[in-house]
Amino acid sequence: MAEVFFYALSALAVLFALGVVLAKSPMMSVLNLLGSFFCLSVIYLLAGFQFMAAAQILVYAGAILVLFLFVIMLLNLGDISAHSTGFLGALRSTGAKIGVAVAVAIGLALLISVNLGMLGLKPAESLPDGIDGMTGIATELFGRYALPFEAVSVLLLATMVAVVVLAKRQRPGTDARKS
Amino acid sequence: MADQLWLWAIPALPLAGSLIAGLLYLLGIERRAAPAHGAHDAHGQHSAHGDSAAHAAAHAAGHAAAHAAGHAPSHDDHHDHASTPNKGSAKLAALVACGVMAGALALAIKGFFALRALPEGSERVLESTPWHWIAVTGFQVDISMVLDPLSSALCLVICGVGFLIHVYSTGYMKGDPGYAKFFAYLNLFVFAMLMLVLSSSLLGLFIGWEGVGLCSYLLIGFWYAKGWPAEAAQKAFVMNRIGDASFLVGSFMLVKLFGTLDLSDIVNSIGAMVRSGEHTTELMVAALLLFGGCCGKSAQFPLFTWLPDAMAGPTPVSALIHAATMVTAGIYLVVRLNPLFAASEIVLFVIGVVGALTALIGASTALVQRDIKKVLAYSTVSQLGYMFLALGSGAFAAAIFHLITHAFFKGLLFLGAGSVIHGMHHEQDMHKMGGLRKQMPRTFLTFLCGAGALSGLPLLSGFFSKDEILAHTFASGGAYRVLWAVGLLTAAITAFYTWRMVALTFFGEGRYDKKHVHPQESPAAMTVPLMVLAVLSVVGGALGLPVVFGVAHALNTWLEPVIAPGRDLILARHGGEAHHLSHAVEWALLGLGSAIALFFAHRGFHAYKAGIERDEGLARKRPGMFGFLGEAWGIDNAYTQRIVQPIKLIAFVTYVVIDQFVIDGAVNGTAALARTTGGGLRVLTDGRVRTYGIWIGGGAALVVFFWIWS
Amino acid sequence: MQVPSEHLLILAAVLFAIGVLGFLVRRNVIVVLMCVELMLNAANLTFLAASRQHSIPGEPNLVGPVFAIFVIAIAAAEAAVGLALVIALFRLRQTTESDAMQEMEG
Numbered sequence: 001m002a003e004v005f006f007y008a009l010s011a012l013a014v015l016f017a018l019g020v021v022l023a024k025s026p027m028m029s030v031l032n033l034l035g036s037f038f039c040l041s042v043i044y045l046l047a048g049f050q051f052m053a054a055a056q057i058l059v060y061a062g063a064i065l066v067l068f069l070f071v072i073m074l075l076n077l078g079d080i081s082a083h084s085t086g087f088l089g090a091l092r093s094t095g096a097k098i099g100v101a102v103a104v105a106i107g108l109a110l111l112i113s114v115n116l117g118m119l120g121l122k123p124a125e126s127l128p129d130g131i132d133g134m135t136g137i138a139t140e141l142f143g144r145y146a147l148p149f150e151a152v153s154v155l156l157l158a159t160m161v162a163v164v165v166l167a168k169r170q171r172p173g174t175d176a177r178k179s
Numbered sequence: 180m181a182d183q184l185w186l187w188a189i190p191a192l193p194l195a196g197s198l199i200a201g202l203l204y205l206l207g208i209e210r211r212a213a214p215a216h217g218a219h220d221a222h223g224q225h226s227a228h229g230d231s232a233a234h235a236a237a238h239a240a241g242h243a244a245a246h247a248a249g250h251a252p253s254h255d256d257h258h259d260h261a262s263t264p265n266k267g268s269a270k271l272a273a274l275v276a277c278g279v280m281a282g283a284l285a286l287a288i289k290g291f292f293a294l295r296a297l298p299e300g301s302e303r304v305l306e307s308t309p310w311h312w313i314a315v316t317g318f319q320v321d322i323s324m325v326l327d328p329l330s331s332a333l334c335l336v337i338c339g340v341g342f343l344i345h346v347y348s349t350g351y352m353k354g355d356p357g358y359a360k361f362f363a364y365l366n367l368f369v370f371a372m373l374m375l376v377l378s379s380s381l382l383g384l385f386i387g388w389e390g391v392g393l394c395s396y397l398l399i400g401f402w403y404a405k406g407w408p409a410e411a412a413q414k415a416f417v418m419n420r421i422g423d424a425s426f427l428v429g430s431f432m433l434v435k436l437f438g439t440l441d442l443s444d445i446v447n448s449i450g451a452m453v454r455s456g457e458h459t460t461e462l463m464v465a466a467l468l469l470f471g472g473c474c475g476k477s478a479q480f481p482l483f484t485w486l487p488d489a490m491a492g493p494t495p496v497s498a499l500i501h502a503a504t505m506v507t508a509g510i511y512l513v514v515r516l517n518p519l520f521a522a523s524e525i526v527l528f529v530i531g532v533v534g535a536l537t538a539l540i541g542a543s544t545a546l547v548q549r550d551i552k553k554v555l556a557y558s559t560v561s562q563l564g565y566m567f568l569a570l571g572s573g574a575f576a577a578a579i580f581h582l583i584t585h586a587f588f589k590g591l592l593f594l595g596a597g598s599v600i601h602g603m604h605h606e607q608d609m610h611k612m613g614g615l616r617k618q619m620p621r622t623f624l625t626f627l628c629g630a631g632a633l634s635g636l637p638l639l640s641g642f643f644s645k646d647e648i649l650a651h652t653f654a655s656g657g658a659y660r661v662l663w664a665v666g667l668l669t670a671a672i673t674a675f676y677t678w679r680m681v682a683l684t685f686f687g688e689g690r691y692d693k694k695h696v697h698p699q700e701s702p703a704a705m706t707v708p709l710m711v712l713a714v715l716s717v718v719g720g721a722l723g724l725p726v727v728f729g730v731a732h733a734l735n736t737w738l739e740p741v742i743a744p745g746r747d748l749i750l751a752r753h754g755g756e757a758h759h760l761s762h763a764v765e766w767a768l769l770g771l772g773s774a775i776a777l778f779f780a781h782r783g784f785h786a787y788k789a790g791i792e793r794d795e796g797l798a799r800k801r802p803g804m805f806g807f808l809g810e811a812w813g814i815d816n817a818y819t820q821r822i823v824q825p826i827k828l829i830a831f832v833t834y835v836v837i838d839q840f841v842i843d844g845a846v847n848g849t850a851a852l853a854r855t856t857g858g859g860l861r862v863l864t865d866g867r868v869r870t871y872g873i874w875i876g877g878g879a880a881l882v883v884f885f886w887i888w889s
Numbered sequence: 890m891q892v893p894s895e896h897l898l899i900l901a902a903v904l905f906a907i908g909v910l911g912f913l914v915r916r917n918v919i920v921v922l923m924c925v926e927l928m929l930n931a932a933n934l935t936f937l938a939a940s941r942q943h944s945i946p947g948e949p950n951l952v953g954p955v956f957a958i959f960v961i962a963i964a965a966a967e968a969a970v971g972l973a974l975v976i977a978l979f980r981l982r983q984t985t986e987s988d989a990m991q992e993m994e995g
Contacts, residue, residue, distance in 0.1 A: 010900045021911035026919045071972045099913025102876040107906025109883035114898045132954040140951045152962045159966040166973035866994030868987045
């Protein structure tokens, strides 16, 4: 049963992902991305990662995608398709065609490397209690990975400052490039 | 013994004087530069800035005089500046310079008496070691001063003659725009020279050695704007550098041999080393290398060609540096390290041969010179050769004796020549002088004293010192007899050219342009030092009267502790017996010397008393020999053709082939390569994010494919 | 779930390739940023697959989830800065097309 779910959700995630790339309107891209993240979240759950599934929904879907939506709405891009070149429109340029080739090449490279069994993976044993218990994650984050964890918090702070500076409205008369 | 810190004041005084004079010179420049924009402005500014009225008036007066002098026709370029507006600071600089020299002289005299108060012998030494300079395991160099009989004697000469020449310079350099600068350099030179003779280590000696070389360079090129003094200065510097390189290598060998640079330590350890028979070759090589340094500094064959060119400097410089003091540094060094040189017969003989050869070359070249300073320059080369001849025959005290008397009479002759040149408005060609004894009586009389001493007329100072050298050379026997003969020949030539010079300058008809040139006696600032030096030149011989006169040789006794180690080594080689001439032989030598001096002085004087016809006749009849002698046996030309020009050629080829082609080619090629590559690659960066993404993604794909296949 | 970890990796590879496709083809900067998020998710999935592969009952391997959390945090930061840049770009050029910025042309 779980296996069927997995393959179905995988197909759905891929479809949603294609939707992100192909949609003409940025708004549709966001919604497709949301769908893809949901599918991935359930796949995490199936694979035994309860905490990661929750984080996926809360952080990605709940925070990051809302940020995207917010920006799209702020700039009023939702229905102005003139501002946006769709996938097929963009594909007319030679650069985009090379881009397709490169993307296919990367995909092939990854698939070949997985399928050649270079990593030598076997079906995993069943882990009924899941893998990422809260206690274990917390122990790791505040134990072995305390320093990277703190570094990430500093990074987020710096990001916050940077975003405020970047997005601040320029007062008339000041040079935009200076801020 | 207590540390004699006051010894440091001897060199420190001239150093301080140099700094003060230098500062005054710089101040003078600024002040001169300010009113150069316009006399009216300057006057106004000075009043506005609240300068004293007298000051402003002095400026204005100076300007008026400068304008007048500028319009008046004058043959003398440096009298054009007769009224530069920095008179006050220049006068102060001269005063300070002479003052510190007087102070240094007083201290040198004090040192002499303090030394004399000590008991005779090797402990007759005053020293001061305020701190260690370099101290590493097994090697130590102190900042240290030593006053022993030798350095005391030289100190007295340097400070005494130096003081007189400073006083003389106040008159001679009057009106020169670089008046204060001149005194700054001159004081700096005295400082370096005193460091040279007072330092207790070879390293300190070397600092002084280089310092005097630097000052010599600065002062030869003092009138660098004329062009040729700058070239002469460079030549002197480079020739000295050749000798200094040799000196340095010699010092390194001494460090290697003795593990110390302390002069007295070296002197004390040489005796044992010689007796042990070890390191004989190394000692010999070190001595020869150090002697190479002496050849450069003391203008000996084959490095003497810089000294005649050095006459491009002001005449007091020629007197102080290139006659009395700096050029005798080589003699000082040999006497200071006398056992090192005395340890090997070969070294002594080489020194003697070089000395005799230089004496002959110098004297014979002086015979045909027309420039009065060139005569004196070649004469100096020749007399330094005498001193080295003395050193070569082991007569260290005699060398110092001649050094001292030479400082007196040659300093006198140079200053006298300077006085003549001054009076003749900077004419140096003796063919354009003549009959000056009436116009310049004081200069003439003092010059006579100097000439008499130089030519070795009986009972004057040069007579005794020269005779002592010749007697020692004669007494050394063997091959030294040949050197003695050369020395005697040189003495004859010396007497001849000296009196030729006197006759051409002071006797006969005036050959100058009588409408424009009016020779006149120099001011008292110049003639008084001449008189003092004349007295010293006459009586200086009393320092070392010959043994046959029945009185003690004062200088020998005084220098005994210094020269004893070297003399003992020589004596030991000869089985403990000194060469003693019988009284009859000594008298005979004295008589021979007197006779030769008198005869050839008479010949020289009479040949040229009437005029220059003899020179012209000689140039007509024997042009080859005349030219050969005139160019110092063609040595300078040989250097130019065989050494300087090939080096210039090599330098040019190196410049074109290696520098311009190889190095510049490589540098420009690298730049061109980078520019071409960049020009080609800039197509790839079109500024689009997606293009960059394609490069990154394509690269990543390639890397993964590479992993798959490998 | 008895799915082999290889299948998770295949899914991650496909998602990543789609992300690259969008990144290289689309011109709208916002969509490009979303494609970057897609690629980051694919990377997360790889981390988790590896963690799952190396876990045994009673002894879970937590390196994968921990790094996935770091990736999420950095993705958040990246999205925030990227979107701020989009806003700045829009103010300057009234567009979100990436081809509007070409000043760094060599």
